[in-house]
Amino acid sequence: MATITPLTAPNAERVSQDKEAAIAALESLLAIRFFEEAVDGLFARGMMHGTMHLSIGQEAVATGVCAALRKTDFITSTHRGHSHCIAKGADLTRMMAELLAKQTGYCRGRGGSMHIADVETGNLGANGIVAGGIPIAAGAALSQKLQGKDNVVVSFFGDGATNEGAFHEALNLAAVWDLPVVFVCENNKYGMSFSTAKSMKVEKISDRAAAYGMPGVTVDGNDVDAVYAVAQEAVDRARSGGGPTLIECLTYRHKGHSKSDKNLYRTKEEIDFWKTKDPVGIFETKLVDQGVLTQEEVDQVTDKIRGEIRNAIQEASAAPDSDPAELLSSVFREVN
Amino acid sequence: MSERIITYGEAVREAIGQAMEADPSVFMLGEDIGVYGGAFGVSGDLVHRFGEDRVRDTPISELGIVGAAVGAALTGMKPIVEIQFSDFTAQAMDQIVNQAAKIHFMLGGELAVPMVLRAPLGSGTGAAAQHSQSLEAWFAHVPGLKVVMPSSPYEAKGLLLAALDDPNPVIVLEHKLLYKTSGHVPEEAYRSEIGKSKVVREGKDLTVVATGVMVSRTLEAATQLAAEGIELTVIDPRSLTPLDMDPINASVAQTGRLMLVQEAPKHVGYMAEIAARVSEGPAIYSLTEPVKRLAGLDVPIPYAPQLEKSVVPQLPDIVAAAKDVMRGV
Numbered sequence: 001m002a003t004i005t006p007l008t009a010p011n012a013e014r015v016s017q018d019k020e021a022a023i024a025a026l027e028s029l030l031a032i033r034f035f036e037e038a039v040d041g042l043f044a045r046g047m048m049h050g051t052m053h054l055s056i057g058q059e060a061v062a063t064g065v066c067a068a069l070r071k072t073d074f075i076t077s078t079h080r081g082h083s084h085c086i087a088k089g090a091d092l093t094r095m096m097a098e099l100l101a102k103q104t105g106y107c108r109g110r111g112g113s114m115h116i117a118d119v120e121t122g123n124l125g126a127n128g129i130v131a132g133g134i135p136i137a138a139g140a141a142l143s144q145k146l147q148g149k150d151n152v153v154v155s156f157f158g159d160g161a162t163n164e165g166a167f168h169e170a171l172n173l174a175a176v177w178d179l180p181v182v183f184v185c186e187n188n189k190y191g192m193s194f195s196t197a198k199s200m201k202v203e204k205i206s207d208r209a210a211a212y213g214m215p216g217v218t219v220d221g222n223d224v225d226a227v228y229a230v231a232q233e234a235v236d237r238a239r240s241g242g243g244p245t246l247i248e249c250l251t252y253r254h255k256g257h258s259k260s261d262k263n264l265y266r267t268k269e270e271i272d273f274w275k276t277k278d279p280v281g282i283f284e285t286k287l288v289d290q291g292v293l294t295q296e297e298v299d300q301v302t303d304k305i306r307g308e309i310r311n312a313i314q315e316a317s318a319a320p321d322s323d324p325a326e327l328l329s330s331v332f333r334e335v336n
Numbered sequence: 337m338s339e340r341i342i343t344y345g346e347a348v349r350e351a352i353g354q355a356m357e358a359d360p361s362v363f364m365l366g367e368d369i370g371v372y373g374g375a376f377g378v379s380g381d382l383v384h385r386f387g388e389d390r391v392r393d394t395p396i397s398e399l400g401i402v403g404a405a406v407g408a409a410l411t412g413m414k415p416i417v418e419i420q421f422s423d424f425t426a427q428a429m430d431q432i433v434n435q436a437a438k439i440h441f442m443l444g445g446e447l448a449v450p451m452v453l454r455a456p457l458g459s460g461t462g463a464a465a466q467h468s469q470s471l472e473a474w475f476a477h478v479p480g481l482k483v484v485m486p487s488s489p490y491e492a493k494g495l496l497l498a499a500l501d502d503p504n505p506v507i508v509l510e511h512k513l514l515y516k517t518s519g520h521v522p523e524e525a526y527r528s529e530i531g532k533s534k535v536v537r538e539g540k541d542l543t544v545v546a547t548g549v550m551v552s553r554t555l556e557a558a559t560q561l562a563a564e565g566i567e568l569t570v571i572d573p574r575s576l577t578p579l580d581m582d583p584i585n586a587s588v589a590q591t592g593r594l595m596l597v598q599e600a601p602k603h604v605g606y607m608a609e610i611a612a613r614v615s616e617g618p619a620i621y622s623l624t625e626p627v628k629r630l631a632g633l634d635v636p637i638p639y640a641p642q643l644e645k646s647v648v649p650q651l652p653d654i655v656a657a658a659k660d661v662m663r664g665v
């Protein structure tokens with residue numbers, strides 16, 4: 001087991017104004033960053049199988065949004081889902097075990113990076129299908145409403161997903177049924193190689209909300225405080241029966257789309273520019289500058305999280321490999 | 337006491353009503369299932385009995401509503417999605433095939449998708465190529481989906497209630513031509529076991545396996561053939577996934593002859609699976625004649641009534657084919 005402090009809503013307007021919430025947010029940012037750097041390294045050394053999509057550079061989105069959520073709230077996630085999974089509170093060891101194809105992984109080695117779900121924390125699953133989780137989120141929200149529960153559902157997806165029919169159908173359903181769901185688009189400027197400039201005529205993805213009669217807002221996705229503020233408002237509205245919101249978070253992925261990316265569609269200058277807007281560095285600097293944490297405290301948190309990631313790798317590596325003998329189990333749930 | 341006779345459509349509605357009464361997590365969603373009562377009249381008055389929340393009219397949005405059903409099923413509800421024509425499942429295939437079918441296995445077995453998707457299939461209504469297909473093999477080919485095809489009012493109710501008890505996604509393919517047909521249906525809630533083939537007629541000469549509307553058509557053929565001294569065993573698999581081969585193999589061992597009847601096009605159709613399974617086991621040694629497959633032509637369903645009828649097996653085709661098998665041609 002390797003976990004971080006659960007994200008909490010700050011007792012203040014901003015996450016960075018509340019020490020406890022700020023530490024949790026910093027832990028989340030760093031856990032996502034170090035987890036992904038670690039798996040990137042394992043991959044480079046041939047110790048990890050398949051492919052994966054890293055959200056390095058986008059950590060503030062999942063962190064800011066999940067700070068506005070309760071444990072009983074649900075999320076749906078994407079192929080680029082490590083950040084959502086970690087921010088919602090997953091066990092880093094079980095995540096790592098899944099990526100290392102272990103029996104103890106979240107999916108017993110059947111899902112891998114692209115399919116992790118975590119029942120405990122309300123993560124209904126990453127998804128290998130672009131936009132696949134968006135209608136599911138609407139359905140989970142309908143389910144909360146029908147059951148009279150006040151849980152909220154957040155659906156994470158990319159800019160590319162907003163060109164899929166599933167996005168449009170799900171937003172329309174959520175709007176006409178006033179569902180307690182928040183649609184969070186991580187606009188990292190590209191769907192694989194194809195830029196938003198080429199893939200859509202609207203200037204802002206949040207403009208698409210108007211077509212469904214719901215509020216749409218664009219926010220700096222590299223700023224935890226800014227993301228938290230709009231997420232909190234949207235989550236409150238959803239929870240109190242005010243219906244869905246579309247949030248567009250402007251961000252950028254530092255790494256390639258997946259393991260096959262040669263970065264032929266973007267310039268080094270662009271990548272370097274966005275690295276100067278690194279969400280982790282920005283948040284750390286802000287906390288120290290505002291005197292919420294000392295540099296020493298930041299370093300302590302950093303060491304702690306590095307230790308958790310090391311634990312996760314060690315524990316996961318020691319676990320048994322996923323077992324072909326039980327392959328035919330769980331195609332169906334047993335009928336009782 | 338006389339038998340209680342209702343239609344196939346009424347039997348489906350009765351099953352839904354009983355399930356909704358017994359279990360508050362059961363709800364329905366689909367296009368025009370509210371005051372309109374459903375494109376084939378199946379939901380009828382359910383909206384007046386259970387309200388618009390539980391008999392939920394949706395926008396024309398197949399992918400969205402199947403996805404919503406998946407999400408609801410993942411989080412404690414038991415949705416019944418109605419797709420107006422099974423052809424339109426093509427719009428929702430991602431949610432059916434990549435999501436509902438995979439989630440339990442792919443995510444390690446902790447989550448499940450107890451969803452029922454009902455859709456009318458089949459030709460015979462003059463609605464032509466995009467409203468008349470029999471796509472059961474699509475679904476049966478995907479691990480993680482259960483597929484049932486009720487062939488009578490009795491099975492329409494029994495299989496639907498069984499599907500609602502099942503913690504997995506179940507595709508219920510109802511036949512349009514059967515909706516108005518009548519038969520004995522007990523009033524109480526009962527279940528037809530999913531994964532158990534049913535022998536609907538016993539005869540010593542020829543084993544016929546048929547699905548959907550072909551079951552009743554084959555039974556009619558059997559009556560005609562009996563007058564000529566040919567006795568058919570007719571088996572309705574009821575569920576295509578999982579498939580119960582036992583009664584089929586046992587019957588083939590006795591009759592030595594096997595005919596397979598489906599409405600869907602022959603090429604890579606579901607009945608090829610049954611033929612293959614018979615050929616993989618000892619029952620093949622009992623066969624005294626080659627297996628006969630009687631199926632739809634490999635063409636889209638046409639509009640003109642005479643064309644439409646020519647595409648799928650009709651009563652005289654079944655009678656003639658059975659005689660061919662008996663004569664060894």
Ligand SMILES: Cc1ncc(C[n+]2csc(CCOP(=O)(O)OP(=O)(O)O)c2C)c(N)n1
Binds near residue numbers: 080157158160161
């Ligand atoms: C339906 C579907 N089409 C295409 C793909 C291949 N693919 C995987 S991720 C991706 C890009 C998605 O872009 P976006 O939604 O912006 O998310 P990002 O990768 O930028 O996080 C593509 C084309 C897929 N997995 N699913």
Ligand SMILES: [Mg+2]
Binds near residue numbers: 159192
């Ligand atoms: Mg993108």
